[in-house]
Amino acid sequence: MNNTTLKEISTVLGLSISTVSRALKNHPDIAEKTKQRVTELATTLDYEPNANAIQLRTSKxxxxxxxxxxxxxxxxxxxxxxxxxxxxxxxxxxxxxxxxxxxxxxxxxxxxxxxxxxxxxxxxxxxxxxxxxxxxxxxxxxxxxxxxxxxxxxxxxxxVCVADEASATMAATAILEKKKKKVLAIFGNNNLLITRKRLSAFTKTIDNKINLLIHHANNAEEAEALTLASLSQNPDTVFCMSDEILTGAMKAIQKSALKVPGDISVIAISNGFIPKLYYPEITYVETSGxxxxxxxxxxxxxxxxxxxxxxxxxxxxxxxxxxxx
Amino acid sequence: MNNTTLKEISTVLGLSISTVSRALKNHPDIAEKTKQRVTELATTLDYEPNANAIQLRTSKxxxxxxxxxxxxxxxxxxxxxxxxxxxxxxxxxxxxxxxxxxxxxxxxxxxxxxxxxxxxxxxxxxxxxxxxxxxxxxxxxxxxxxxxxxxxxxxxxxxVCVADEASATMAATAILEKKKKKVLAIFGNNNLLITRKRLSAFTKTIDNKINLLIHHANNAEEAEALTLASLSQNPDTVFCMSDEILTGAMKAIQKSALKVPGDISVIAISNGFIPKLYYPEITYVETSGxxxxxxxxxxxxxxxxxxxxxxxxxxxxxxxxxxxx
DNA sequence: ACCATTGTCGCAAACGTTTGCGGCAAATTT
DNA sequence: AAATTTGCCGCAAACGTTTGCGACAATGGT
The missing domain is CATH 3.40.50.2300 (Response regulator)
Structure with a gap:
């Protein structure tokens, strides 16, 4: 079966196509009775305008x-x-x-x-x-x-962007306020502008006040391996630039049977879904999609x-x- | 600026619209030289056919x-x-x-x-x-x-569906093979066909051979609360019908500081992403989207x-x- | 020399809408 | 009663394509 068109409605009702079209758009030129007849038939015939024809005509x-x-x-x-x-x-x-x-x-x-x-x-x-x-x-x-x-x-x-610098600064500030001494900070691919922005704002805020281990990971696996390797240096906090990195880091922490935040603290920049999967939930700076x-x-x-x-x-x-x- | 049309190309080249159309579709009627001229101009003019006009004409x-x-x-x-x-x-x-x-x-x-x-x-x-x-x-x-x-x-x-019955059966079988004694099984909303299918296949396979606690949860929070409450009955295994339920159950398990699989075993039906977030990774029956x-x-x-x-x-x-x- | 074939191309209709304009009857004003 | 307005409606063109059909010239065969 084919879709109903204005022409079909018009021939059934003995009207012109233009009248039907205007009736359906509630044009003032059309008599109320006519509008009623048209809309009624249109609904029973399940009329749906052809979006392609409309775009062609109106270029919208x-x-x-x-x-x-x-x-x-x-x-x-x-x-x-x-x-x-x-x-x-x-x-x-x-x-x-x-x-x-x-x-x-x-x-x-x-x-x-x-x-x-x-x-x-x-x-x-x-x-x-x-x-x-x-x-x-x-x-x-x-x-x-x-x-x-x-x-x-x-x-x-x-x-339109999330506030990269502000987010990284906020996370770094939180770390400083908690009097942490040694932070393992994991960032993403350095080719991305987003990474460079977050990295520079983060380091600038930390400002050598405390010990900083900076690493880059391209995916969750790399983040996990990296965290695992860095744990020997006993950081008291892990900062993760993104959700993907966070999942890797958490995997390493669970593997090492470390307690959060007793043995090690975690903080991330995240959309909010992943941090709430763990207990205790991960503290994060929200960048909402x-x-x-x-x-x-x-x-x-x-x-x-x-x-x-x-x-x-x-x-x-x-x-x-x-x-x- | 407006989009290039066949008409524009045709007037520039002194051809008809139909010839241009056919030339672009490599129609055998058109001379090679003409095709070349047309395609050349089309690319320099960045011609992109209007999908709406095509649909209108061809109803495809x-x-x-x-x-x-x-x-x-x-x-x-x-x-x-x-x-x-x-x-x-x-x-x-x-x-x-x-x-x-x-x-x-x-x-x-x-x-x-x-x-x-x-x-x-x-x-x-x-x-x-x-x-x-x-x-x-x-x-x-x-x-x-x-x-x-x-x-x-x-x-x-x-x-097209994932194999609901087969998946639930597979999970139940795995539980039986591991000689588990008491299973907390959490399912979703019972109004959904998918829930009923998985539930019936699961219980049928378990077949009263071992102890079964069955519950329904509409979301992760309910699953968490439910798990937390049921832990007092000391199940040795938790089965989760879906990813969402799994996240809730895992939250409860982490909260209770139970070791997996030492203190309690977990198995789920899942798409595969969530199970890999934990360590050890959760054993699951994969239903791939x-x-x-x-x-x-x-x-x-x-x-x-x-x-x-x-x-x-x-x-x-x-x-x-x-x-x- | 004629006819048939082949190779190229254009005409025009159609797809389903929207909309400016004009037409015609009825209603209203002079 | 004539002139104007108003209410309601239809005509026709246009949007950008595709495609059957026919036109015309050049080519080939006899």
């Missing part, structure tokens, strides 16, 4: 694109969930694409977005993205692009409303006490 | 819908990720909608799918879905619907290829030893 697609390296990630999860929620509420659909951190796939995904004539794009670039041009092309076409989390290192773009999603969305709506002002926004972070320090 | 949208209660969920994550991967590989896009377990939103999402004239739908129904009619309407429109995970309790639909996604996709492609045969498929489960039992 009401679809947002969202490109991201991986969907399966604690942080992106909540971000996506948040954006999806807002989109639906504002009558937009979401097209979600993942690149798998492959620049070639990333390009393909952008093509797909363009082919679907998206109204706007939320983008988190892959680790090795050098080709920002494909994104800039969208801007040429007057399609707003909101970069989030991992943003390109060039100016003149809209960016959910909040970031909301921020990105309002930023997008501002662009669509005509704001050409480029902005860089950050969400506020808060310290969530869990009892691990 | 190449977009799949995917509706799910929540995106932020261990299991759905990997499922979505898997489907997205396959979709892209086969030149389809994915429209992902979440219902928040709200039947009203669920209906709205289905409307959205219909408006976008999706080629097929992957659906996981919300907990209280009673209105399967909206889904059946899609079938009337010859749009294939593949239900996954939480499937409706009616026949004549395509369903990734595999289920692949299965769902092949099922979808079969439908699109014309298969009208309704099927119920299940993925195989495997026991992953972790050292917690």
């Amino acid at each position: 697609s009401n679809v947002f694109g969202l490109v991201v390296p991986f969907i399966s990630n604690f942080f992106y999860h909540s971000f996506i969930s948040s954006v999806e929620e807002e989109s639906r509420r504002n009558n937009y659909s979401l097209m979600i694409l993942q690149s798998g951190d492959d620049p070639f796939v990333e390009i393909t995904n952008l093509k797909l977005c363009r082919q679907n004539r998206i109204s706007g794009l939320f983008a988190c670039i892959s680790t090795q993205t050098t080709h920002v041009e494909a994104y800039l092309k969208l801007k040429e076409l007057d399609i707003p692009v909101i970069f989030f989390d991992k943003v390109p290192d060039v100016g003149n773009c809209n960016k 959910y909040k970031l999603g909301k921020l990105a969305f309002t930023s997008m709506m501002a662009c669509l409303a005509g704001s050409t002002f480029m902005h860089e926004l950050t969400t506020e972070s808060i310290l969530v006490e869990g009892g691990s320090i | 949208s190449n977009v799949f819908g995917l509706v799910v209660p929540f995106i932020s969920n261990f299991f759905y994550h990997s499922f979505i990720s898997s489907v997205e991967e396959e979709s892209r590989r086969n030149n389809y896009s994915l429209m992902i909608l979440q219902s928040g377990d709200d039947p009203f939103v669920e209906i709205t999402n289905l409307k959205l799918c219909r408006q976008n004239r999706i080629s097929g739908l992957f659906a996981c129904i919300s907990t209280q879905t009673t209105h399967v009619e909206a889904y059946l309407k899609l079938k009337e429109l010859d749009i294939p619907v593949i239900f996954f995970d939480k499937v409706p309790d009616v026949g004549n639909c395509n369903k 990734y595999k289920l996604g692949k299965l769902a996709f092949t099922s979808m492609m079969a439908c699109l290829a014309g298969s009208t045969f309704m099927h119920e498929l299940t993925t195989e489960s495997i026991l992953v030893e972790g050292g917690s039992i």
Whole structure:
């Protein structure tokens, strides 16, 4: 069976297509009785407008694109969930694409977005993205692009980020206040801007006041091995830059049968899900993907409303006490 | 700036629109030289076909819908990720909608799918879905619907599921083989088919051979409280029907400072992510969202290829030893 | 020299909407 | 009674494609 069209409704009712169209949109030109007849038949026939035809006619697609390296990630999860929620509420659909951190796939995904004539794009670039041009092309076409989390290192773009420096500073401050003496600090890949930001703010706050062991890990396994190896130096605290690192570190701590916070303290920067899996819950500085999603969305709506002002926004972070320090 | 169209290319080259269209699709009617000129100009002009116009003309949208209660969920994550991967590989896009377990939103999402004239739908129904009619309407429109995970309790639909009975049986068997004597078994909401399936298979396999404490929990907090309360009865093993329940149970075990598996054994049915967070890693029966996604996709492609045969498929489960039992 | 074939290309309709404009009858004002 | 306004509706073009069909020239075969 085929979908009902305006034409079908119009022929059944002996009206013109335009009258039916206007009746369904409650246009003042149409008589009340006619509107009633039309809407009635439309519902019994289960009429649903063809979004493609509408976009073709109006060149308004009401679809947002969202490109991201991986969907399966604690942080992106909540971000996506948040954006999806807002989109639906504002009558937009979401097209979600993942690149798998492959620049070639990333390009393909952008093509797909363009082919679907998206109204706007939320983008988190892959680790090795050098080709920002494909994104800039969208801007040429007057399609707003909101970069989030991992943003390109060039100016003149809209960016929303979690407060990297502030978060790291907050964690470092908490460590100092607790009078810790020797901290094992594990950071991520140093190629990422996010890592460098957090690292510099963290070390700057610690400021050589206490002993600092700094390491970099690319994934949970590396973080676990690293923690295990460093435990011989008897740090009294472990700081983890991210959730993934935290899972690795905790694995090592459990393996070594150390008590938290008795034997060793733990503090992390996190989205909030992982820290609550342990007992005692891990104290963490929250960088909420959910909040970031909301921020990105309002930023997008501002662009669509005509704001050409480029902005860089950050969400506020808060310290969530869990009892691990 | 506007997007390039076939018409623009055609006027620049002094050709007709149809010739340009055919040239870009490598139609045999068109001379090689012409094809070259066209493709060349198309790339310099960054031509991207308008997907909406194509859908309108061909009534083929190449977009799949995917509706799910929540995106932020261990299991759905990997499922979505898997489907997205396959979709892209086969030149389809994915429209992902979440219902928040709200039947009203669920209906709205289905409307959205219909408006976008999706080629097929992957659906996981919300907990209280009673209105399967909206889904059946899609079938009337010859749009294939593949239900996954939480499937409706009616026949004549395509369903792909993890092997609920087999998984529960496998876990129960493992418990029996380890000569355990007293098992605390925590299941989810009994309204869900998935719960009832797992529960009946589990109890059937245990078959009163050993002591069984059965409880139901709707979320992690309930699971934690429940475990904490039941510990006084000294079970030697905890079985968790799902990841969410596992996180609650583990919280209680850590809180009680019990050693795994020395003081108490743990076994679960899981997607695999959560069990690996602990040390020792939790032994679990794997129900892979990734595999289920692949299965769902092949099922979808079969439908699109014309298969009208309704099927119920299940993925195989495997026991992953972790050292917690 | 003629006819048939082959190689290239354009015409025009169609997909389902939206919307400016104009038409016509009834109602209202002069 | 004539002129104007108002209420209601239809015509037709346009959005960007695809595709059956026909047109025309060049080529080949007799």
